[in-house]
Every structure is written in structure tokens, then in C-alpha cells.
Amino acid sequence: MSNIFPFRCQVKLARLHAMNLILLHNDDFFTEDRVKLTDRRRQHLLSTQQVEVGKRLRVGKLNGKLGEGLVTRIDAESLELRIELTQHPPPPLAxxxxxxxxxxxxxxxxxxxxxxxxxxxxxxxxxxxxxxxxxxxxxxxxxxxxxxxxxxxxxxxxxxxxxxxxxxxxxxxxxxxxxxxxxxxxxxxxxxxxxxxxxxxxxxxxxxxxxxxxxxxxxxxxxxxxxxxxxxxxxxxxxxxxxxxxxxxxxxxxx
Amino acid sequence: MSNIFPFRCQVKLARLHAMNLILLHNDDFFTEDRVKLTDRRRQHLLSTQQVEVGKRLRVGKLNGKLGEGLVTRIDAESLELRIELTQHPPPPLAxxxxxxxxxxxxxxxxxxxxxxxxxxxxxxxxxxxxxxxxxxxxxxxxxxxxxxxxxxxxxxxxxxxxxxxxxxxxxxxxxxxxxxxxxxxxxxxxxxxxxxxxxxxxxxxxxxxxxxxxxxxxxxxxxxxxxxxxxxxxxxxxxxxxxxxxxxxxxxxxx
Missing domain, CATH: 3.40.1280.10 (SPOUT methyltransferase, trefoil knot domain)
Known part of the structure; x- marks a missing residue:
């Protein structure tokens, strides 16, 4: 199977964990509203979601708000987003x-x-x-x-x-x-x-x-x-x- | 860990699938109320539950009733039970x-x-x-x-x-x-x-x-x-x- 559809399989395997939200950490921010991703999140966005410059993504700040990220730059090592965080996360279970x-x-x-x-x-x-x-x-x-x-x-x-x-x-x-x-x-x-x-x-x-x-x-x-x-x-x-x-x-x- | 408690680990691993019920198949019955077990169920009863002759176990007949099995004989290859099936299985989900x-x-x-x-x-x-x-x-x-x-x-x-x-x-x-x-x-x-x-x-x-x-x-x-x-x-x-x-x-x- 992996011989016939090597790319498709890779894509699907990455989906094992659905990344329905890109979670941002403090360290990702290099200005107040801009982040640079270099790890598995960048990898996931490029290989599974085929993300390009101009694409808008659902993002959230760890222990903070949810919002949107606009892809502003992709190079060999990183992916940059401009972030706007406006929504509260879903209510916790009591x-x-x-x-x-x-x-x-x-x-x-x-x-x-x-x-x-x-x-x-x-x-x-x-x-x-x-x-x-x-x-x-x-x-x-x-x-x-x-x-x-x-x-x-x-x-x-x-x-x-x-x-x-x-x-x-x-x-x-x-x-x-x-x-x-x-x-x-x-x-x-x-x-x-x-x-x-x-x-x-x-x-x-x-x-x-x-x-x-x-x-x-x-x-x-x-x-x-x-x-x-x-x-x-x-x-x-x-x-x-x-x-x-x-x-x-x-x-x-x-x- | 398995070097220190080899027996205990074997016991616990077998518990990965809790056998809260011994399920009996038609083929297990050699008279109307007696069964002979020779497969993983016998293995489980002997190694995990340390069952002996005289022990009463919870049993059920596949697609049939639930009840009790009395262990009547254990030898090198099989384990025999006398069965009494009296209860209905739990109601299905509609x-x-x-x-x-x-x-x-x-x-x-x-x-x-x-x-x-x-x-x-x-x-x-x-x-x-x-x-x-x-x-x-x-x-x-x-x-x-x-x-x-x-x-x-x-x-x-x-x-x-x-x-x-x-x-x-x-x-x-x-x-x-x-x-x-x-x-x-x-x-x-x-x-x-x-x-x-x-x-x-x-x-x-x-x-x-x-x-x-x-x-x-x-x-x-x-x-x-x-x-x-x-x-x-x-x-x-x-x-x-x-x-x-x-x-x-x-x-x-x-x-």
C-alpha cells in the first residue's frame, strides 16, 4: 500500500492526531502579534494541510484566547503568522x-x-x-x-x-x-x-x-x-x- | 521490571482484557449442562484466576443466558464446568x-x-x-x-x-x-x-x-x-x- 500511494499515506498518517487548532506558546512570538513556527506544527501545516502564504488558520495561545493566524512567510526553516486573538476558549468541564x-x-x-x-x-x-x-x-x-x-x-x-x-x-x-x-x-x-x-x-x-x-x-x-x-x-x-x-x-x- | 516480578507481570498482562464473564460456545458443551474448555479461556482461568476444582464462575452462553459454572475437573489439557444458566443478559442499547x-x-x-x-x-x-x-x-x-x-x-x-x-x-x-x-x-x-x-x-x-x-x-x-x-x-x-x-x-x- 505504501508503495502505491507513498505521499497519500504520509498525509493520512499525519492526520492520526487532528490538529484542529494551532496552539501557540510564548516562545513562538517574536513581536506582540507575530509568531514563527519551526517544529512539528510547521511540518504539519506544510505536509498535511499544504498551507501557502495568505492562508488563514485557526490558532490559539496556550492558556489564552483563540483567533486567526494569517500566513505571512514560509521559508526553508520556518513559517510565520500574523495573529489576532479574539475569542475565549470553550468553557471547561466543572x-x-x-x-x-x-x-x-x-x-x-x-x-x-x-x-x-x-x-x-x-x-x-x-x-x-x-x-x-x-x-x-x-x-x-x-x-x-x-x-x-x-x-x-x-x-x-x-x-x-x-x-x-x-x-x-x-x-x-x-x-x-x-x-x-x-x-x-x-x-x-x-x-x-x-x-x-x-x-x-x-x-x-x-x-x-x-x-x-x-x-x-x-x-x-x-x-x-x-x-x-x-x-x-x-x-x-x-x-x-x-x-x-x-x-x-x-x-x-x-x- | 519483568525480571523482578516475572509471575506478577504475566498475571497483570493477562488482565489487559478483563474476562468478567466466561463466554461459552455450542461446541464447548459435551452434555446439556457440561462444558470442556481447552483454549485461552482455560489458560486465563488457570494462570490469571488460579481457579481450582470446586470454584464457581460467572458464565454465559453466546447469544443465550447468563449463569454459574462449577469447576468439576482440571487436567493437563482441559477444564470442565457444570453449568446452570438462569439470568438474562443486560438489555441491549436501542x-x-x-x-x-x-x-x-x-x-x-x-x-x-x-x-x-x-x-x-x-x-x-x-x-x-x-x-x-x-x-x-x-x-x-x-x-x-x-x-x-x-x-x-x-x-x-x-x-x-x-x-x-x-x-x-x-x-x-x-x-x-x-x-x-x-x-x-x-x-x-x-x-x-x-x-x-x-x-x-x-x-x-x-x-x-x-x-x-x-x-x-x-x-x-x-x-x-x-x-x-x-x-x-x-x-x-x-x-x-x-x-x-x-x-x-x-x-x-x-x-
Whole structure:
């Protein structure tokens, strides 16, 4: 296949991560409204989108506003844009998510999906059923986490980078930190054996805890309940974490 | 890591696909209520679950009922169970899903997730933005599709195998087949530029069309609208197909 359509395949492969927004960093700006791109973003614009001088692109400033970029110059090393930022990014999801650390391969996809869905506070927490070795994954380095989160922002046309907090000890986290975190929010823990049918008020502030594959153990559920959490279920079906996350967040969107 | 805990790692890796249910096929039965397992299911039960004679397991008959299996015999090649099937599988999702054929790597995960969520009718359809080569993927062979769908059933403790229909030509499908398919259902197409806020009646019969990365083209949206489809949006955020599928299906679940 790649012998027959080498160019087309390259183009399509680059699309694996849709860049629906060009995210700009402070370092990209060489004047107040002009940026120079030299990295994968330039590469993407030239090879996948066949961008030329005069083309207008959707851009956003990391942790800032959205707007338009006009391509003013393309040379062998860089691509320059004149930028006008006028719109606010889409509203965040009012959900603080506590997620038992998933296996690294799955975490990658979950980070992208969480970021694209608008979660801004993610606590990766320990649980009895989290394999200890997961905490040693290189993916947990800040710059590696950000890489996945940025892909989610580019996908969803958002600019606000989520915060990821690593909490490798369950008990101190739940006892010392969680009460303040969950205060004045609806605190929910997804648990297969809970009663189904809990309804959320769309848009209300929620703290949502999702366990590992196999679920939180009874002790952990008890600790969360002591902290004011209510157990909710998705019904008879047991879902993989990467499916349960969007299914649960979907019900918490204000739309 | 695998040098330090070789056994533990093997156990955990096997858990990548949770077998929350042992699915039994007709061929497994050597009397009306006794089965003999010799394949990956036996392997899984022995190595991951350390099953012994006398243990009771959750089982289900493919396209049949759920119940319990009592381990009656384990030898070098097989594991025997006495079976009692008493419960109905979880109710299906009343959604016929039309999905523009995703790239094979993503399709695998989407098949598992769709199957675990209870979809029973899936049409993989063509669209202008579906790369032609995807239709040549070996994953589209019936036994390969079933493999992924079975993993989803085992995950969600369901027994009813979804039907997958391949429709490689968009126009004849929409003109000749879709009108009957969508008749007496709420017909919806997910489209980023539609008005948001369409509410579903939980549990009503739905035909849902989801486009490829990049969306259906205007001609395709028009053809679907001619066939009675209403365009719905998930708001400002553009989601990857594998995230959009559970987000949309979540809103169509009965509870």
C-alpha cells in the first residue's frame, strides 16, 4: 500500500492526531502579534494541510484566547503568522477527576480524551489494584504528560492546559487533601455494585472518582464515602476505564 | 521490571482484557449442562484466576443466558464446568450505529467499546474522508471482527454478539437500504456545525450516524438529511471518533 500511494499515506498518517487548532506558546512570538513556527506544527501545516502564504488558520495561545493566524512567510526553516486573538476558549468541564492510575498504554489515550473533553484538574491516584510499576512509567514525567494533554487540546480546539497531580499514596491523599478538594462539590465514585440511576445536574461542580480495572476495593470505597462521596453505577455492564471515562463525563456536560 | 516480578507481570498482562464473564460456545458443551474448555479461556482461568476444582464462575452462553459454572475437573489439557444458566443478559442499547469506517487500529478499540456498551447493530460505512485502503484491512474479516466484539462482551458481561454490516458504497446504502433501517427511529447524525442541545428520550430507538475524523462532507450530510436524519452537535469541542462514540452513546442509555 505504501508503495502505491507513498505521499497519500504520509498525509493520512499525519492526520492520526487532528490538529484542529494551532496552539501557540510564548516562545513562538517574536513581536506582540507575530509568531514563527519551526517544529512539528510547521511540518504539519506544510505536509498535511499544504498551507501557502495568505492562508488563514485557526490558532490559539496556550492558556489564552483563540483567533486567526494569517500566513505571512514560509521559508526553508520556518513559517510565520500574523495573529489576532479574539475569542475565549470553550468553557471547561466543572469536574475534578480522580483516576486510579491506569496502565501507561491506556493512560496515554485517556489523557488525550480527558483533555479534549475539557477536564482541567486531574488527580492520578493510587489504589490497591494499581500495579506498583505503573508509577515508574516515563509517561508520568511532566513534559510527557503535557505532550498528550496538548494533543487533546489541539483536537478539541481548547487552549487551557489541564493540571495533573500525582498522588502515590491513597490514604494521606483521601484523609488530608481530598476533604478540601471535594468541598462544595457533588462528590461521586463510580462503582459497579452501587445503585444505578443517580442523576447529575448538568453543569454543577463535581468531584468524580474512577477506580482501576477491577474497581476500588471495599476499604477504598469506605474511605471515599467517609469523605462525602456517593457511589454511582453505570448499570449491569462493566466498562473498561477508557470507555467509562467519556461515558461518565458525557453525563456531566452542561451542553 | 519483568525480571523482578516475572509471575506478577504475566498475571497483570493477562488482565489487559478483563474476562468478567466466561463466554461459552455450542461446541464447548459435551452434555446439556457440561462444558470442556481447552483454549485461552482455560489458560486465563488457570494462570490469571488460579481457579481450582470446586470454584464457581460467572458464565454465559453466546447469544443465550447468563449463569454459574462449577469447576468439576482440571487436567493437563482441559477444564470442565457444570453449568446452570438462569439470568438474562443486560438489555441491549436501542441504537443502530452507522460509523464511517475508522482506521484499523482505532477500529479495534471502537469495536470492543461498542460491544461493551450494548450496541447490537453496527454498519461500517464509506464516506469521502475514509481512506480507501482501510477497506482492505484484514481486521474486517468476520472472524477478526468477532474476536474484538467478544472481548467487549466478556468485559461487559453480555452474551449477545453484535451484528456488523460492511457497506463500502455510501450512496446506494443511504438511498436503497437506510430508509427502511431508520424507519420508526429517531435518526441523528453527529456533525460539529449543527445546533447543540438536542435531547434524546432515554431508551427510544435511535439510528445514529457518526462521520470520520474530519466529519462527513456537506453532500453526505444532505443525503442523510434527505433520509430523515437530524444533525446534532456535541458543542464547540471536536472529539476524536473513539471519544465521541461513548460520549454520544452514553446519552442514549436508558438509565
Amino acid at each position: 469536574v475534578t477527576l480522580l483516576l486510579a492510575l491506569p496502565r501507561p498504554k491506556m493512560l496515554k489515550r485517556i489523557l488525550q480524551s480527558i483533555s479534549s473533553l475539557g477536564v482541567k484538574q486531574l488527580y492520578l491516584i493510587n489504589s490497591y489494584r494499581v500495579e506498583k510499576s505503573f508509577w515508574g512509567s516515563p509517561l508520568l514525567r511532566a513534559e510527557k504528560l503535557d505532550e498528550q494533554l496538548l494533543l487533546g487540546l489541539e483536537q478539541a480546539r481548547d487552549t487551557i492546559l489541564p493540571h495533573v497531580h500525582l498522588r502515590q499514596r491513597f490514604k494521606p491523599f483521601v484523609e488530608d487533601e481530598l476533604p478540601d478538594l471535594a468541598k462544595d462539590t457533588r462528590a461521586l465514585v463510580a462503582h459497579p455494585v452501587a445503585e444505578p440511576g443517580e442523576a447529575f445536574q448538568p453543569g454543577e461542580s463535581i468531584t468524580l472518582a474512577i477506580g482501576p480495572e477491577g474497581g476500588f476495593i471495599p476499604y477504598e470505597i469506605e474511605k471515599l464515602q467517609e469523605c462525602g462521596f456517593t457511589a454511582i453505577s453505570l448499570g449491569e455492564r462493566i466498562l473498561r476505564v477508557e470507555t467509562a471515562v467519556p461515558v461518565l463525563l458525557s453525563r456531566m456536560m452542561a451542553d | 441504537v443502530t450505529l452507522l460509523l464511517a469506517l475508522p482506521r484499523p487500529k482505532m477500529l479495534k478499540r471502537i469495536l470492543q467499546s461498542i460491544s461493551s456498551l450494548g450496541v447490537k447493530q453496527l454498519y461500517l460505512i464509506n464516506s469521502y474522508r475514509v481512506e480507501k485502503s482501510f477497506w482492505g484491512s484484514p481486521l474486517l474479516r468476520a472472524e477478526k471482527l468477532d474476536e474484538q466484539l467478544l472481548l467487549g462482551l466478556e468485559q461487559a458481561r453480555d452474551t449477545i454478539l453484535p451484528h456488523v454490516h460492511l457497506r463500502q458504497r455510501f450512496k446506494p446504502f443511504v438511498e436503497d437500504e437506510l430508509p427502511d433501517l431508520a424507519k420508526d427511529t429517531r435518526a441523528l447524525v453527529a456533525h460539529p456545525v449543527a445546533e447543540p442541545g438536542e435531547a434524546f428520550q432515554p431508551g427510544e430507538s435511535i439510528t445514529l450516524a457518526i462521520g470520520p475524523e474530519g466529519g462527513f462532507i456537506p453532500y453526505e450530510i444532505e443525503k442523510l438529511q434527505e433520509c430523515g436524519f437530524t444533525a446534532i452537535s456535541l458543542g464547540e469541542r471536536i472529539l476524536r471518533v473513539e471519544t465521541a462514540v461513548p460520549v454520544l452513546l452514553s446519552r442514549m442509555m436508558a438509565d
